[in-house]
Amino acid sequence: MRHNVSGYNGCMSPVPQPPSSPPDGLEIARTQRLHLTAQALLFDIARRVRAGYIWHVGGEVPADKILGLVAKLSGQHSTHLDRVTRHRNKAAGEAAAVLFIWPVRNDPKGYTTTFRFLLLGTENLEGERMQDGRHKPVRVNLYPDDSAEFHLVATRRPWKRGESRKGPVPVTWEWQLCPRSLTLLRARMDAAARGPAHGLQQLIGAYSSLPMTGAYRRQLAEVMTSARQTWRTNQTPTARALRERIKRGEAVDPLRTSALPFMSSFPVMYADPPETLADHLAAAGRVRGEVKRSTAARMRAMHAAPHLNSEPVPEETPE
Numbered sequence: 001m002r003h004n005v006s007g008y009n010g011c012m013s014p015v016p017q018p019p020s021s022p023p024d025g026l027e028i029a030r031t032q033r034l035h036l037t038a039q040a041l042l043f044d045i046a047r048r049v050r051a052g053y054i055w056h057v058g059g060e061v062p063a064d065k066i067l068g069l070v071a072k073l074s075g076q077h078s079t080h081l082d083r084v085t086r087h088r089n090k091a092a093g094e095a096a097a098v099l100f101i102w103p104v105r106n107d108p109k110g111y112t113t114t115f116r117f118l119l120l121g122t123e124n125l126e127g128e129r130m131q132d133g134r135h136k137p138v139r140v141n142l143y144p145d146d147s148a149e150f151h152l153v154a155t156r157r158p159w160k161r162g163e164s165r166k167g168p169v170p171v172t173w174e175w176q177l178c179p180r181s182l183t184l185l186r187a188r189m190d191a192a193a194r195g196p197a198h199g200l201q202q203l204i205g206a207y208s209s210l211p212m213t214g215a216y217r218r219q220l221a222e223v224m225t226s227a228r229q230t231w232r233t234n235q236t237p238t239a240r241a242l243r244e245r246i247k248r249g250e251a252v253d254p255l256r257t258s259a260l261p262f263m264s265s266f267p268v269m270y271a272d273p274p275e276t277l278a279d280h281l282a283a284a285g286r287v288r289g290e291v292k293r294s295t296a297a298r299m300r301a302m303h304a305a306p307h308l309n310s311e312p313v314p315e316e317t318p319e
Helices: 025-030 038-050 063-077 083-091 179-193 197-208 214-232 237-247 277-302
Strands: 055-062 097-104 114-121 138-141 149-156 171-177
Touching (some): 063 097, 179 197, 197 214, 197 237
């Protein structure tokens, strides 16, 4: 007596299996992972660009349309493939693409209403208006405004000893603030240097919390150095008192560039367990619901007594 084995009939011949259906695009989009920090996001993008993903296109999309965008790009350019598969495709001469998305919390209540995306490819992907990163820097804007817009710029590096000088000129890719963000930083630093010292310290602390890449650190140090002369001529009482305390060794100079940190440690790429796009949208929805409920409660409390907002009606006097 023969026993059936899974996948085989009584004669031990293979049983035809139904064709496997391709993965659902929306399900792929829901499992899209998000980076834990902005430092990890910039590090990962630069790593892919150095590996040959120099063609790029990006944009902004509302939170209610981000799942559809990720599903569409996954179906068109296979952005959901793992790193090993993409490497094999590159070795075979095929185009490979990778997608990055990050939330922009542009609502004062704290929940996400907008996402930004960046599509990288090893070549100009069909159907996309992509740009060459060697001529048009890769752009990543971390905030809703222009405060922290970074560009990944390719600069020529010196030849190393023993390195063959045949072939393309060696370049290095570095993140730095774009001209608009750098101009905004200079204006803010100059204005803070003319005001109270605590405002200057808060501003430096805010800009020091951004990913301290090598090029950006040099930019911030240069701006702080140029603002030092303005701060020295500041004659507000708090500024004069702080300078006297610095002379006596009782306080620290807020514009000292040696206190700026370095980005030397390996960044945490993803949360553990990893935060997916579906998890982030669900959390944002809960926060949005709480805000709506609290707003509705305040409105009901404000209009609970309509007679308070109306003119008093005079009483009728008997004739």
